[in-house]
Amino acid sequence: MALTAIIEAHGGPEQFKLVDRNVGEPGNGEVRIAHKAVGLNFIDVYQRTGLYPMQLPHAMGMEAAGVIEAVGEGVTHLKVGDRAAYASNPPGAYSEARVMSAAQVCPLPDGISFEEGAAMMLKGMTVEYLFHRTSPLKSGDTVLFHAAAGGVGLLACQWARSEGITLIGTAGTDEKCQLAQDHGATHCLNYRSGDWVAQVRSLTGGKGVDVVMDAVGKDTFDGSLDSLKPLGMMISFGNASGPVPPFDVGILGKKGSLKITRPTLFTHIGDHETCQAMAQNLAAKVLRGDVKINIGQRFALSDVAKAHEALEARKTTGCTVLEI
The missing domain is CATH 3.40.50.720 (NAD(P)-binding Rossmann-like Domain)
Known part of the structure; x- marks a missing residue:
């Protein structure tokens, strides 16, 4: 089971509900990842409000970083125990763990923290x-x-x-x-x-x-x-x-x-090889020090509504993360 933030109706931050969901085992081409940090983005607000409608109920969140717990058949670029980060559809990152397609999950170099990884991908x-x-x-x-x-x-x-x-x-x-x-x-x-x-x-x-x-x-x-x-x-x-x-x-x-x-972004990363190349280019910038990931705000997963209120009111600077 994994604590997960979902919405059952479009609207304001008050629509968030925290529920325990069964995570399960990865199928062909999938991985199970235990999140260490989750990134917030304005697209999350668009999805919550219904500007970008989703079939509800639905878990929220588009990017996170963590550790690979299980790997399904056909996945060759990741293994159990690997540090990894992603930006990906469909939403579901506001959670302690999830099973998801492995195609857009990318290795996270040791020199980049989980918080940085969660904040930088999308x-x-x-x-x-x-x-x-x-x-x-x-x-x-x-x-x-x-x-x-x-x-x-x-x-x-x-x-x-x-x-x-x-x-x-x-x-x-x-x-x-x-x-x-x-x-x-x-x-x-x-x-x-x-x-x-x-x-x-x-x-x-x-x-x-x-x-x-x-x-x-x-x-x-x-x-x-x-x-x-x-x-x-x-x-x-x-x-x-x-x-x-x-x-x-x-x-x-x-x-x-x-x-x-x-x-x-999702058109570009829809191709697995392109997605991995883009992530490698980004990681190289961060590891060289050309780009530093500025994390301006941190919230607990249970405070996701407060995080959205700050984001929507433009009271944030830099990146915002949920700590798991």
């Missing part, structure tokens, strides 16, 4: 695909990154610095802006204290940025397009302020033949 592999797979970037390129002091943002700031990429961040307070700059953002703009689009234009000599990485959604979408240089790429990868309303695709032509995409 956010870190997101940064990996944003910088290297969606619109591959090179030294000298310029990126606008919204919510630069969040869990994904602080990793992106460090990633950009390690590769010679100029990152202009945005955040909601001067303190968060300073945090982003401390982690490698070249500039960070407080979007509450001025016209951030004009400031982006000023910082780029009027040209605009090569790529915008926007997980805020509705509130920043129009300004993001206006921050791009001609032929620039808009990467919309989240909806923290709400989904982007329908828009006239012709506006992309009028604003400079812009490109736009709406990728997800």
Whole structure:
């Protein structure tokens, strides 16, 4: 049996229930993993509220780290006793242990703690695909990154610095802006204290940025397009302020033949080999010290509702983990 956080209806954090569930044995292509730490992400909020609907009741949580307890037939990249971490569908990480597909479970190097492993997989592999797979970037390129002091943002700031990429961040307070700059953002703009689009234009000599990485959604979408240089790429990868309303695709032509995409991590990691390669790239960054995993908040599994309240109210910085 394993204590597990589930929801039986979409809604607020009060929907969480803690139940004991039978874990069982792994089948073909599966593993059983005993969690040591669990990561929280904004996609968890989307799923809980029903923005991303799920068939209910359902366990929650998309990433965790722990120790492999049992291995099913056909699994060759993991063995009993291995340290491992993952970001994966379907949800179910808010638990003491689970049986799951092994394809997206990745070996966790000894030099990375369980808390770091739990906090880095979904956010870190997101940064990996944003910088290297969606619109591959090179030294000298310029990126606008919204919510630069969040869990994904602080990793992106460090990633950009390690590769010679100029990152202009945005955040909601001067303190968060300073945090982003401390982690490698070249500039960070407080979007509450001025016209951030004009400031982006000023910082780029009027040209605009090569790529915008926007997980805020509705509130920043129009300004993001206006921050791009001609032929620039808009990467919309989240909806923290709400989904982007329908828009006239012709506006992309009028604003400079812009490109736009709406990728997800789970498309990229759906292929086992790609997932393992992305995890290895991320782990190498962490082991070299290029990227440090900033864990700003820790909650007990039993306090998962409080963790969601803090996350949804944007009262968190860096990564948030549940301790098992």
